[in-house]
Amino acid sequence: MSAAPTRPAGSTAAPARRRAAPRLLMAGRVAPPQVARRRPVARRVLGRSLTGWAFVGPATVLVVGLSIFPAVWAFLISRQRWNGISRPRDVGWRNYRTLVTDSDLRAAVRHTIVFTALFVPGSVLLGLLLAIALNQRIRLTGFYRTCIFVPYVASAAATGILANFVFNPQFGIANAALRAAHLPEQQFLEGRSEALVMLCVIALWGELGFTVVIFLAALQDIPFDVVEAALVDGARRRHVFRYVTVPHLAPVTVFTTVWQTITALQLFDLVFTTTKGGPLGATQTIVYYVYAQAFQVAKFGYASTVAYGLFGVTLVITLGLLGYARRARIEAF
């Protein structure tokens, strides 16, 4: 305070300031800088920084400490041979060379891609279809929306266990229904060729509520006067859909596609509670493979190498989609 001799009124400013408050308020945001200007610049900047970091520090340290810090560490581990207990041994890029020739990993990548290719279009298209249906002026839409959304609240663990029960080949209700309809019974999660598709169906059951709700909100966001203008100009329903609805939904579609792709590439919980990668490795996904390598056979180094491989792929896909969206002039974020 005493270090501000340039302002003679400084020592008696406090009460005067309080009296002047209403006028300053009307003048906008001038009040705080005037108060602050009486301190030296360096101390003011320091004080502000301390206050600022006191607000954002704890959360930032936690978020960064549990993501970027371990991610960098994982890169160091990915160049080591380590079982988690003994002293890690540096092996350079050897793990990355193994990565290229690992046929189990190739299978895991293939399964993950198949799952993603089924799950992402499925959840986006079905989500859009159901959202359009729920956006009609008909009865019971609130009830339908609740029904479709409820599975989203259930955990992947519970969903997986329930799926094991419903799709049990011997006494599950799904095969009972097929029998009743005189259709051939299925192996479902226990069949090598069906298990991955079944996982996708189960994941859609659990996740579709998310895309439906997002598309529904976007549909209800379309301003009515635009539709009205189109109708006045003689547009048919399909024209309104093509020239008003579709462009309006584009950013949300990009977002859900990216989001669901990331979700699909990280499939783990459901695999863990249903097939555990089986039968005979048919549903081994990349994340499950990382988990198994690290925590079942204790290859910490190699598991981190696989994780970095997937990270690179995810990054390329995400940036590719975003780049495409930007070129197509769609504002997604």
Next chain:
Amino acid sequence: MAADLGRAGARRAGRRRRLPFSPWHLLLMPVALLFTLPLVQMVLTSFMDDAEINKFPPRFIPSALHLTGYTKLFTQAPALRWLLNTIIVALVSVTAHLILCSLAGYGFARLRFFGRNVGFVIVIATVMIPIQLLMVPTYILFSRLGLIDTIAAAFVPWLASAFGIFLMRQFFLSLPAELEDAARIDGCGTFGVFWRVILPLAKPALATLTIFTLLGSWNDLIWPLIAISDQRSYTIQLGLATFQGTRHTQWSLLMSGNVVATMPLIVAFLLLQRQFVATMTFSGLKG
């Protein structure tokens, strides 16, 4: 828009209409059943005993109200403990999230200080890092910190999140700055402005954050799975997942466990449906 399209459609279809209801019901009704029947079956099966569940052909409605699944769940396994652990994990996660993310969100939105923009960009960039990259180092980090086999391992990953910080920041940016100026002139410090003026206005955003954190921490499987092998520190999800491995034929027990693990959130969802949907919409449209 919906209204108009719906009416236009009805008018056109009116002449050749055969159904006494909109054809959209033909799509929505089966879908609604498909999404709810498995959950109904889960609840019904939890009230059967194992003998009845294994009958052929399978039954949908229990013949009598058997509670064997539930008694087994709470006597043969420490399921009550798991449930309590999960409640603690969810409570700690939600409380920490509300405090830390609203503080950080306010700081990034409203305060001006050295390193603010860089800090915010770094926080947002963390969402690009996938979970499998973090499994190994986080496990090692937790073991160095002595968190292995404690329930802290289940809630530490949920104390704060980039999404939570982002959500709160977006909300605080939408508030008019005049509010703070007025409070500051009245003699409030920075924290006083935040605590007395801003936070009471943030209730909708805090509700969204609560639901997001509750869903995430309650349903989390991967962190407890990696870090906890002591049965007494299990969460209910981890308990269920291990049941699945060891008692895969005891369906009454498994279904009772499923009901106990999912019903709290389903009931909360049915009561607070509007808030849940708002949460998902936010994460979708602005996330």
